[in-house]
Amino acid sequence: MNKHFERFTRSHPLFFNWRQLIPSIVTLAAMLSGFLSILLTFEGMHKGNPDLYRLSAQLIMLAMILDGLDGNLARWLKGQSEFGAELDTYVDLTAFGIAPAILIFAVTLQSKDPMWRVLLPSAVALSGVVRLARFKVRDPLRGQGGYAGLPITANAGWVSMLVFISQTPPYDQFSLNQGWMAILFLTGTAVFITLQVTNLRYPKPTKKAALFIPCMFLVGLMFVPGKQLSVRAAVLMLSLGVLYILIGPLFVKGVEVHKARREARLAAGLPQEQEPDEDEDEDVDA
Structure with missing residues (x-):
């Protein structure tokens, strides 16, 4: 009976494509979550309501979880497709490139020159675009063998977590607009968007x-509803994210990368890569 059902679903796209x-x-x-985050940030700027920034940050984190879940579901259900991979790229740009950039613009450097206020958010958006374009062109296996450069979700998590914490009483005393917390926030963001476009390798934790x-x-x-519990969860997530950024490259070995890429190519029915020369190894892997 199972064979008959499988034959039936293959001949009927409505069943096969589920x-x-x-x-x-x-x-x-995930795309909708990122888009709503952008709308809430604009609404918060318009109404001067910082609580909306907090919700905007939560939606970015929700998009991150959904973004990790969709890939796992595709693998579990054996439903990987080119369409899904392309769709995921646009989600990454919206939820983890544009949404955090606008959130940074809303909560930082409000008393400074407008040019300085625009500079970092613009750099976040540009770095995200370059990161994703390079990812698409140079890694058709979608990170199955690890990432070349820090994943765009890492900086999005950094931004959203710190905004969430800084907008939750009584922790709202830690302003991201001025003081040492603002310096830490802006410096971290600048470092992370730079790491996004390097050849430093990171593992794929959602697997x-x-x-x-x-x-x-x-x-x-x-x-x-409990603010203390939610902030503690955010602090723990932030700590795990920073730990991943700092020590992630130590867990990516060249042999493991090549093995993962070979397995991914076999699963996708793609031809195997030729073994690169030692001096070209980093270029091919990136």
Whole structure:
């Protein structure tokens, strides 16, 4: 009976494509979350309501979880597709490039010259675009063997977590507009968007359920009414993110990268790569 059902679903696209449809719906939900984050940031600027910045930051984190979930669902359901991969790129640009850039513009350097206020958000957006374009052109396997450069989600997490904490009483005393916290926030952002366009390799943490599921739980805690619990969850997530940025490259070995890429190519039915010379190794992997 199973064979007959499988033959039936292959001959009827409506049934066959449900494996691709479910991950795509989750991807679109991530896109919507990022878009709503942008709208809330603008609304917060218009009304002068910092609580909306807090919600905007939460939506970026929600988009991150949905972005990790859609890839896992596609693998579990065997529903990987070119359409889903392309869709994911646009989601990354919206939710993790544009949304954090606008949020930075809203909460920082408000008393400074407008040119300085625009400079860093513009750099965040440009770095995100370059990061994703290079990712698409130079890594058709979508990071299955690790990332060349810091993933765009890392800086988005840094921005959203610190905004969330700084807009939650009584921690709103830590202003991102001035003082040492603002310096830390802006310096960290500048460093992370630079790492995005380097050849430094990072592992893909969302592939490991032991890492991804606890992160889903922590982001869920950010939405609970108790402010102390939500801030503690955000601080823990922020700490894990910074730890990943600092020591992630230490866990990516050349042999493991090549092995993961070979396995991904076999699964996708792509031809195997030729072994590069030692002096060209970094160029090919990036």
